[in-house]
Each structure stands twice: as C-alpha cells, then as structure tokens.
Amino acid sequence: MEGAREMSGALEGLRILDLSDGIAGPLGVLQLAEHGAEVIKVEPPGGLPGRNRPASRVYNRSRRSVVIDLKDARGRELFLELCGSADVLVEAFSSGTMAELGLAYEDLADRFPRLIYCSIPAWPTGTRYQQRPGYEALVHARTGQHWENTGFRAGPIFLHSPVASFGAMFLVPIGIMAALNARERTGKGQRVEVSLLQGVLSLTTQIWNWTDRGQFLLPKTHPPSVHQATIYECANGEWIHASTNAGVTPSRSEASILGIEDVSFAELMEMTPEQRAAYEETKRAAFLRHDRATLIEQYHEAGLGAEAIVAPHEHFAHPQLVATGSVVTVEDPQIGPTTQLGQTIFLERTPGTVTGPQPLLGAHTFEVLRALGHDDAELDALRARGTIEGPD
Amino acid sequence: MPGPLEGVRVIDFGQFLAGPFGPMLLADLGADVIKVEPTRGDGMRAHVVGSFMGCQRGKRDIAIDLKQPEGLEIARKLVATADMVHHNMTKGTADRLGVGYEHCRAVKPDILYCNNFMYGPIGPLSHLGGLDPIAQAASGIEWEQGPVAAGNPPLWYRYGHGDVAAAMPSVLALLIALYHRQRTGEGQSMWASLFHGSMLYTADVWIGPDGTSPERPTLDAQQLGLSALYRLYETSDGWLQLAAITEDHWRALCGVLGRHDLVDDPRFATCESRLANREELTKILEPIFMGDLAVNWRRALDAAGVPSEVSVDTWDGETVLFDDELMRLGIVTEYEHPLLGRVRQFGNLITFSDTPGKPQRAAPMLGQHTKEILAELGYDEATIEDYHSRGIVTWPSEGYAWPV
Numbered sequence: 001m002e003g004a005r006e007m008s009g010a011l012e013g014l015r016i017l018d019l020s021d022g023i024a025g026p027l028g029v030l031q032l033a034e035h036g037a038e039v040i041k042v043e044p045p046g047g048l049p050g051r052n053r054p055a056s057r058v059y060n061r062s063r064r065s066v067v068i069d070l071k072d073a074r075g076r077e078l079f080l081e082l083c084g085s086a087d088v089l090v091e092a093f094s095s096g097t098m099a100e101l102g103l104a105y106e107d108l109a110d111r112f113p114r115l116i117y118c119s120i121p122a123w124p125t126g127t128r129y130q131q132r133p134g135y136e137a138l139v140h141a142r143t144g145q146h147w148e149n150t151g152f153r154a155g156p157i158f159l160h161s162p163v164a165s166f167g168a169m170f171l172v173p174i175g176i177m178a179a180l181n182a183r184e185r186t187g188k189g190q191r192v193e194v195s196l197l198q199g200v201l202s203l204t205t206q207i208w209n210w211t212d213r214g215q216f217l218l219p220k221t222h223p224p225s226v227h228q229a230t231i232y233e234c235a236n237g238e239w240i241h242a243s244t245n246a247g248v249t250p251s252r253s254e255a256s257i258l259g260i261e262d263v264s265f266a267e268l269m270e271m272t273p274e275q276r277a278a279y280e281e282t283k284r285a286a287f288l289r290h291d292r293a294t295l296i297e298q299y300h301e302a303g304l305g306a307e308a309i310v311a312p313h314e315h316f317a318h319p320q321l322v323a324t325g326s327v328v329t330v331e332d333p334q335i336g337p338t339t340q341l342g343q344t345i346f347l348e349r350t351p352g353t354v355t356g357p358q359p360l361l362g363a364h365t366f367e368v369l370r371a372l373g374h375d376d377a378e379l380d381a382l383r384a385r386g387t388i389e390g391p392d
Numbered sequence: 393m394p395g396p397l398e399g400v401r402v403i404d405f406g407q408f409l410a411g412p413f414g415p416m417l418l419a420d421l422g423a424d425v426i427k428v429e430p431t432r433g434d435g436m437r438a439h440v441v442g443s444f445m446g447c448q449r450g451k452r453d454i455a456i457d458l459k460q461p462e463g464l465e466i467a468r469k470l471v472a473t474a475d476m477v478h479h480n481m482t483k484g485t486a487d488r489l490g491v492g493y494e495h496c497r498a499v500k501p502d503i504l505y506c507n508n509f510m511y512g513p514i515g516p517l518s519h520l521g522g523l524d525p526i527a528q529a530a531s532g533i534e535w536e537q538g539p540v541a542a543g544n545p546p547l548w549y550r551y552g553h554g555d556v557a558a559a560m561p562s563v564l565a566l567l568i569a570l571y572h573r574q575r576t577g578e579g580q581s582m583w584a585s586l587f588h589g590s591m592l593y594t595a596d597v598w599i600g601p602d603g604t605s606p607e608r609p610t611l612d613a614q615q616l617g618l619s620a621l622y623r624l625y626e627t628s629d630g631w632l633q634l635a636a637i638t639e640d641h642w643r644a645l646c647g648v649l650g651r652h653d654l655v656d657d658p659r660f661a662t663c664e665s666r667l668a669n670r671e672e673l674t675k676i677l678e679p680i681f682m683g684d685l686a687v688n689w690r691r692a693l694d695a696a697g698v699p700s701e702v703s704v705d706t707w708d709g710e711t712v713l714f715d716d717e718l719m720r721l722g723i724v725t726e727y728e729h730p731l732l733g734r735v736r737q738f739g740n741l742i743t744f745s746d747t748p749g750k751p752q753r754a755a756p757m758l759g760q761h762t763k764e765i766l767a768e769l770g771y772d773e774a775t776i777e778d779y780h781s782r783g784i785v786t787w788p789s790e791g792y793a794w795p796v
Binding site: 010011014023027031032035053054055057058059105124125126127128132133135137138140141142143144146147148149150151152153155156157158159160161163166167169170171173174175177178179180181182184185186188190191192193194195197198199201202203204205206207208209210211212213215216217218220227228230231233239240241243245246247248300303305306307308309310311312313314315316318319320321322323324326330335336337338339340341343344345346347348349350 | 395396397398399400409413417421440441442443445446447482510511512514515516517518519520521522523524525526527528529530531532533534535536537539540541544545546547548549550551552553555556557560561562563564565567568569570571572574578580581582583584587588589591592593594595596597598599600601605606607608609611614615616617618622623624626631632633635637699700701702703704705706707708709710711712713717718720721723729731732733734735736737738740741742743744745746747
C-alpha cells in the first residue's frame with residue numbers, strides 16, 4: 001500500500017471489538033486501529049446499515065470483519081468468547097439495545113473485569129430524554145446548535161457538518177486510552193460513555209462560558225477583519241480565506257499584495273461605519289481582480305495566512321497533506337485503488353499506518369473464530385444455520 | 393474518586409486555544425497540569441475572557457520569563473518532574489527558547505513531548521503558524537456550509553473547529569504514547585496540527601479509480617437541511633427539526649400530516665425519488681408545518697414514531713448550562729472564579745464509571761501558583777522573592793489588572 005510506513009504499532013497487542021455504526025464509533029476506533037490496535041468489526045448478518053454509505057470505506061478500514069448474529073443464543077456465546085480475548089468493546093446502539101441482548105456492561109463486567117466497555121449513545125444515560133431518537137440533527141436541535149452559527153438570513157441554520165459526531169469521534173479514542181491507562185494502575189476495566197451531546201459540548205469551549213459577571217462570547221455577528229469577514233471571492237469565482245495572522249512577522253502587508261491603500265486594524269476600528277464599508281468595498285473589488293493561486297503564493301511568501309476554500313475532495317492536492325504522507329492509496333476490494341486521508345497524528349517513535357481497506361462483510365469470520373479453537377466442521381454448521389456469515 | 397489520569401503530570405507551554413485546550417482535557421481526566429505562562433500573560437488572557445476560561449480551567453499556573461536563565465532553569469526543573477510536555481509554538485520557537493524536545497529529553501529521558509502546529513513541522517508551509525479559519529477553509533467544511541455549490545458564499549463555523557481539531561488529537565497522541573511508555577519505558581516526541589485534524593471533518597470523502605468522488609448530501613441554499621425529510625421546518629411558533637430517515641418514518645409522517653396520498657405519489661415513492669424531488673416535497677410540507685405549534689408537531693410525531701425535536705435557541709448555552717440533570721451527571725460543571733464569581737461550563741466530556749473525576753478548579757490567574765510551585769521545586773523564600781523582584785517570575789498582586 002502506498003503511503004504506508006513501517007509498522008511499529010504503539011498499541012500492538014490491544015484487541016478492540018467494534019460493534020459501532022455511524023461516525024463517532026468507526027472513525028474514533030480508526031485512530032486506534034492505525035496505531036497498532038487489532039480491531040475486529042462485529043457485524044450482524046447482512047452487515048451494518050452504514051456499510052452502504054460511501055464514507056464507510058474510510059471509517060471502517062484497517063480492521064477485520066466478523067459476522068455473528070447476536071440475537072441467536074449460540075451467536076452470543078461466540079461473542080462472549082471474543083470478549084474474553086478483547087481489551088475493549090465499542091458500541092453505538094440506541095439506549096437499551098445491548099441490555100436486550102444480555103450484553104450490557106453490567107452483564108459483562110464480572111466475567112471480564114479488565115474489559116473497557118465504550119458506549120456511544122446520542123443522549124447521555126440518566127437524562128430524561130435518553131430513549132429519544134438520536135439522529136445527529138436532533139442533537140443539534142435540542143442543544144441549540146442551529147442558533148449558534150449565523151447564516152445569511154435570520155433564524156436557525158442547519159449544520160452540514162455532523163458536529164456532535166465530530167466531537168465524539170475525538171473523545172471516543174481519548175476515553176478508551178484514558179481508561180486503558182487507568183487499567184494499568186488499577187488492573188480494572190470500566191464503562192466509558194461518550195454521548196453525541198457531550199461531543200457537541202466539546203465544541204462550545206469558546207462560546208458557552210457563563211459567569212456571574214455575564215457571558216463572554218465570540219460575537220454571533222461577523223466583526224470586520226476576523227473569521228467570516230475574511231472570506232473573499234477572487235477571480236473566476238474562486239473563494240479564499242485570508243485569515244492573515246500566521247504567527248510570524250510578515251515581510252509585506254496584505255494591502256500591498258492586493259494593491260490597495262494600507263489601513264491598520266486600529267485605523268479600521270476608528271473609521272465610521274461608512275468609511276469602513278467603503279474600504280471593505282475597495283478590498284472586495286481588489287480580491288475579485290486577483291487569481292487565487294497567485295495570491296495564496298504571495299501571502300505565504302510574505303508570512304501571511306491564507307487558504308483556498310475548496311470542495312472537500314480538492315484537499316488531497318494540498319502540498320502539506322502530500323508532504324506529511326497523509327494522502328494514501330487504499331486498494332478497496334470492491335472498487336480498486338482509492339485516494340483517502342491517511343495519518344492525522346504523528347508519533348515519532350511509533351508512527352501509525354493504514355493497515356488495510358474496509359474488509360468485505362464477514363471476510364475474517366472463519367479466521368477469527370478458528371483462532372478461538374473452533375474447527376471448520378462446527379463453523380460450517382453455524383454458517384448453515386445463519387449464526388455466522390463469511391467465506392471459508 | 394480520581395480521574396483516569398491520576399498521577400500524570402503535564403507541563404503546558406501553550407497559548408491561545410489550539411495549545412491549551414488539550415492540556416485542559418488532560419486536567420479534566422485527572423492529570424496534574426501546570427501552565428507555564430509568560431510574565432506578560434497568555435495572548436488570549438487580556439482580550440477573549442470566555443475563550444480563555446474555556447481552555448484553562450483545572451490547571452495551576454506559574455508565570456516565568458523563559459528568556460532569563462533562571463527562568464529557563466525553573467522550566468526545565470518542572471519538565472524533569474513531568475510525564476508530558478505540550479504546546480503550540482510555531483516551528484523552531486521552543487528550540488530557541490530552550491524548551492524543545494531535545495532540551496526536555498535531556499532532563500527527562502522518557503518525556504512525552506507534543507507540539508501542535510498549524511500545518512506540521514515538515515513541508516513547504518511548515519514555518520507558518522495560523523488560525524482556525526485556515527483549517528476550516530482547507531478541509532472543505534466552509535465550502536459545504538455555504539453551500540457554495542448552490543451559489544452562496546462559504547460559511548465559517550463559530551466553534552473554533554480547527555483549534556479543537558488540533559487539541560483533541562494531540563491528547564490522543566499523548567495517551568497512545570503514554571500506553572507505549574508503560575510497556576517499553578520509551579518516551580517520544582509527536583505532533584498534531586489544526587490542518588490535519590480538520591481533515592478528519594471531511595474524511596468521508598475519497599477519490600475512486602475513475603477520479604471522481606462519491607456524491608455527498610448537499611445543503612440547500614436556504615441552509616435548512618440535507619433533504620425534504622431531514623430538515624428544519626418553520627412552524628407557527630418556532631422551528632422543528634424533522635428526521636424521517638426510514639421508509640416507516642416516511643409513511644408515518646404522511647399520516648401525521650394528513651397526507652396519506654403522498655405515500656402513493658410516484659414522485660415520492662422511493663428514498664431516491666424523494667431526494668430527486670426534494671424541492672417539490674419541501675414545498676408541499678412547508679405550509680403544512682406552518683399550521684401548528686412546534687411542540688404539537690413533536691408530540692404528534694412522537695406518537696407516530698417519527699423522529700423530531702424542537703430546534704431551540706439555548707441563549708448562548710444558558711439553558712443547557714443550567715439543566716439540573718446535566719449538572720447532576722457532571723456533564724455541566726460549576727465552580728467559583730475569584731474575579732468572575734460562579735462559572736458554568738461543560739463538565740465531563742467523557743463519563744467514566746470507575747474513575748469519574750470532576751473539573752472544579754477555575755482558570756488560573758496569571759502566576760496564581762508561582763510561589764507554591766517554586767516551593768515544591770525546592771526554591772527557598774528568599775530566592776523566590778529575589779526572582780520576583782528581578783521580573784523572572786510574577787504572581788497576582790494588589791491591583792491585578794487582568795480581566796481573568
């Protein structure tokens with residue numbers, strides 16, 4: 001596989017059973033799988049619904065696939081055997097599903113005292129709404145996220161990004177690793193829960209800070225010279241985010257690159273609204289005259305920050321992503337070579353790597369169950385009655 | 393009950409958000425985090441009080457001038473007591489200050505050392521720092537939230553999405569490295585970046601053998617949803633988020649709306665056709681939802697098994713931060729700040745059954761724990777006073793001028 005580096009696997013020897021569908025579970029686990037953890041995706045007959053989404057080819061790569069029917073008594077026994085071989089279990093079912101199968105944390109904790117059991121419900125266990133449907137946008141609705149981002153008209157806006165799942169996708173592997181590190185000290189596993197609601201709260205770090213002296217917010221309007229107000233259209237309908245501070249002393253000003261009058265931030269703040277609008281208009285007109293790629297080159301040369309605002313698939317060409325080996329070719333067994341995002345954290349001594357594509361459904365059922373001591377005759381019989389699925 | 397990282401010590405040399413937010417999470421998890429702050433103050437302390445509180449709680453603070461040899465010596469003594477060092481200085485800055493990886497490894501051979509960058513330490517832009525919008529732009533999320541494809545300008549998210557996308561992965565990197573150290577005794581250096589972490593926000597995108605990407609759900613120009621059935625609808629008194637995902641949801645929805653005829657309408661017969669005829673279906677549903685209160689729709693949809701929620705404005709999070717249940721569960725927390733009184737913020741972002749922990753220490757004032765930490769390092773009172781008088785260290789005094 002191109003882009004793959006030598007595997008030194010900080011998490012080598014760690015076994016994770018991944019029962020999760022959606023975003024936070026599979027993508028959270030991916031970040032551990034590509035640092036050496038051995039991940040076994042445990043799927044129901046026919047596969048998890050999320051397999052049908054294109055994203056699954058990325059979110060569910062670097063792991064093996066085992067199909068076991070957990071609604072079947074024999075299937076549950078096989079799964080419990082797997083739990084005995086595992087360090088971590090990850091599930092993202094709606095509240096109560098695992099309990100109905102007799103596989104809740106309470107059912108497993110005594111038998112597998114070292115097991116880390118990570119649940120990813122939409123709503124936190126113990127809330128009055130824990131049983132409510134848990135789709136991403138419903139979490140946004142209940143926690144007010146539609147009102148936290150200002151759109152181009154009054155009122156709420158729907159967030160294209162699944163921000164709750166994104167928060168949770170970072171917290172899931174952090175929670176698992178924190179619990180594993182605690183286990184080194186205590187010898188005991190425990191239950192770890194990351195709800196999508198907590199995922200969304202992780203993003204409120206700068207905006208939800210209430211005090212007796214009031215709230216201190218990032219403004220919801222768009223003040224000049226920062227954030228939204230530094231998005232400009234260039235020539236040919238291309239967009240740029242000219243967020244100029246790049247942490248170094250610039251050799252040239254933005255205005256000189258654009259060929260307009262230099263106005264400092266202090267001077268801008270002292271202008272009347274009319275003067276500021278006029279200056280802003282001059283600046284907008286200047287951007288429209290310039291080619292984006294050339295501008296970005298000049299900004300970077302001058303020590304100023306700027307990036308192209310692109311459709312997501314265009315980022316694979318970004319020189320920084322290429323330079324760090326983060327664009328990888330993954331040979332997908334169904335469709336052939338695909339370009340995907342690779343490593344996003346970089347450990348010097350134990351670099352991670354993509355270890356394989358999303359496996360075909362049940363590709364490793366026999367391999368994994370054989371290793372637990374089951375012979376082919378038994379596995380064939382289990383397959384014939386629909387308890388397991390997969391090729392020999 | 394202590395948190396899962398009880399006994400782990402972190403030295404935080406970071407400023408602004410993308411650095412300090414990571415160590416704050418480590419503090420939430422029970423680590424002993426010491427913020428080493430320049431005597432002139434963290435760049436965010438003076439201007440962005442909320443953001444500062446949002447990434448500094450749970451830490452102790454020592455204010456040192458690293459450019460004086462005695463100051464640098466204090467920092468290195470601190471590192472010698474630590475498991476982890478974390479910061480977000482631009483490439484080369486920590487080495488120049490004398491707190492680079494090699495300096496730290498010299499005093500603590502198995503140190504775990506994490507630097508957060510804008511772009512990473514290698515590559516043509518590695519010398520540049522930068523702010524959150526750079527990462528949001530490059531990942532593609534601003535393009536999609538516009539949505540630009542529908543003719544709108546791009547839209548930036550107000551979360552500090554890019555900063556968070558550096559801070560959280562850096563915590564993961566440190567914990568993976570800690571696990572490795574426990575097994576092998578080996579320390580190491582590592583890095584994360586706003587740029588790389590933000591790419592995870594669009595990691596669902598890939599390019600196939602024919603050079604194209606699979607289609608993704610698109611936002612409409614009004615920024616109301618991804619389809620006619622996964623969308624915000626205005627009602628007579630507010631907004632409703634509908635999430636009619638499955639075939640069963642669709643049929644039940646038609647019943648609740650009194651439009652059984654739609655079930656058999658060939659334009660809306662399948663999931664694909666409902667998506668293809670999204671605008672037509674939306675136009676039919678919009679006036680119907682205007683006919684009742686949001687909460688009435690939610691009740692009726694609940695009864696029929698159709699997922700929905702009222703889209704509420706939580707007034708900058710106030711109603712969430714004062715939710716009794718979330719407070720009881722520790723998901724919201726409250727503590728006292730010496731200047732600001734009660735502070736309410738998110739609490740535990742991860743719930744641990746056996747090692748729950750609890751964030752309870754306010755964001756520190758500049759140099760609040762300078763004396764205490766110097767004493768722990770073995771400095772005597774006379775030396776501490778001498779260093780203070782020479783501007784090597786500082787602590788809050790009469791007339792403390794900072795807002796936080």
